Amino acid sequence: MHIKIIWTFLFSLFLFNPLMSQINPDWAVGYYGAYTYQPGIILKAEQLFEPIRVNKNKSMIKPYLGLELASYFHFQNNAYINSSLSGGLQRIGKKGRSFRLFASVGVLRAQNLIKSYRLNESGQLEDLGRKGNWGFFPGLGIGLGGPSTRNRGKKIIPYANFRLQMQTPYNDHFLLHPIFEIGTYFSSSKNRR
């Protein structure tokens, strides 16, 4: 339990670590909609690396790594916060338009917004307060838009992602969270050429 708290805290802190400026990450903020309509917000810092492939038509494929911090509500019962490490491939066309394929791994805290009760060993009702539980939150996704050298002159770079995240353990198996994400990147000024 304590290890999970430290893990989540370190991941979250890493997003705001001043040392991040040395690797010139691209920051992003966006709407994070579980099942599209359960509202939330995501904050990301990503580092795009050198291309692993450049095609004859000048399109290229670049890998990237990033850290994400997201939170959203399920109106009736829970609030969720998760911290993840994400990575994937971004295909940048010759006109600067991007397509992404990515995966993420992280931890999830599901915080109950309503109270929990239980009967103790002597049969008396105990008020457990607003409990929550930890879980793992891996996922896969695809997306449009993203930073690249071809659009680094722009201050705002819109993007849209669709991802399928898996919360586990959940009951005796897992729970899928389809998430629609839409937002914008703020390209690092040192990357604008």
Next chain:
Amino acid sequence: MSKYLYISFRTYIAFLTVSCLFACQGPIEADTIERFFFEHKGAKLAVQIDGNIESEVFVLLLHGGPGGSGHEYNTGTYSELLEDKYAMVYLDQRGQGASQGNYSNDELNLQLYSDDIAAVCRMLKQKYGQDISLFLAGHSWGGMTGSHALINTNVQDDLKGWMEL
């Protein structure tokens, strides 16, 4: 033509973003008295209580399925008529509806569902008083788990009646 499409894409993205911000919808039902989780043997059972608690007559409704939810029974004319007179307890059984938890698949059997129902009945008596009149109403799968609970647990000691739908 391409410039027109480029502008339209931005407009489309902006429209999607604004739509998402206003797409939020709260719970369909209104005037919910209480909603909470009840923990029992690794499961967190979602319980919602609507209606006339002052009547001290509680009807514990067991949903069908398996895979259903208590919310399916909490909309419509008949539920409002019942809630005017009684306190309706909509329970999401283990692994269904909004119920959560962490337990093994090997533990799942009918006896465990019956133990959950008996525990919920004891919980209602603890929470709202031993003098309340508690009725069990099971529909389809809920009728099966309710019947099993009546035969294989001591839940009959807590009940005034039973309805199988």
